[in-house]
Amino acid sequence: MTDQPALTRNQQLVFGALEGAEGPLGAYRILEELRPAGFRAPLQVYRALDRLVELGLVHRIESLNAFVACSAGHHHGHGEETVAFAICEACGHVTEFVDTEFERRLGVWCGRHAFRRGRTTLEIRGLCEGCAA
Amino acid sequence: MTDQPALTRNQQLVFGALEGAEGPLGAYRILEELRPAGFRAPLQVYRALDRLVELGLVHRIESLNAFVACSAGHHHGHGEETVAFAICEACGHVTEFVDTEFERRLGVWCGRHAFRRGRTTLEIRGLCEGCAA
DNA sequence: ATATGAAGCGTTATGATATAACGTAAACAC
């Protein structure tokens, strides 16, 4: 469907590290994981992350300064819709979701205030079902 | 109404710097502003900021790694409600608001997913009315 | 085939944000 360009070796490695992780990883953490694969410098990670985020395969979690692989199941191809995150502060797990009602509400506020909306960050910190018990 | 504890000298100085600013300030920017007042080290700023955020007098903007003085007009005393921010990428101005409909919607999602909600970050990047023109 | 242009890469250096760990001093409760 979406005709994705092939990932480069570095991009594949970084994406793989994020897919294999339990939760979000910082860039330097990824660097450590990829040293065995030949990574030497932060820029190798940041450059790959930039591209992966641009492609929508990876999301940046602002409140953690960290990155997660996009959970499958939605495409959000053109970066318009807001992807929200529920972040468990106990286990670190991140649940990604899109809520059209939020989206609508956001539109209402922006319309009323003549605010031309760009990227929106919505991050809920708390305890997931398992950890709250 | 809310019986606030007095701020220390350092806390007053940091709060003053943020109140006097046009937009969000980074911690090191605040440090530079307060060197004439005797500040020497980042921790002096960060410790004051921690307290001010805890008191609800200052908000941290996650997507900027920066801080703003809370705009008057609401109290959000006990850190429960979500304060949202619309951030103009052109002029840097930040509009702070609370939207009960958002709040409600957030509650719905968290209820459905048995997520015990803590602090929530909602930051809209874009162009304010003046800058979009 | 070859110039050329875009994208990615590796490396060094540096900038920007944030906290650890230590000891001291002031404020307060009892």
Added chain:
DNA sequence: GTGTTTACGTTATATCATAACGCTTCATAT
């Protein structure tokens, strides 16, 4: 006045991110 709590000052260090340089690779227009 002793013990506790909170803030403070200082040094050092951790963590997150980008600038600037030159090289390689590869598609493609000529």
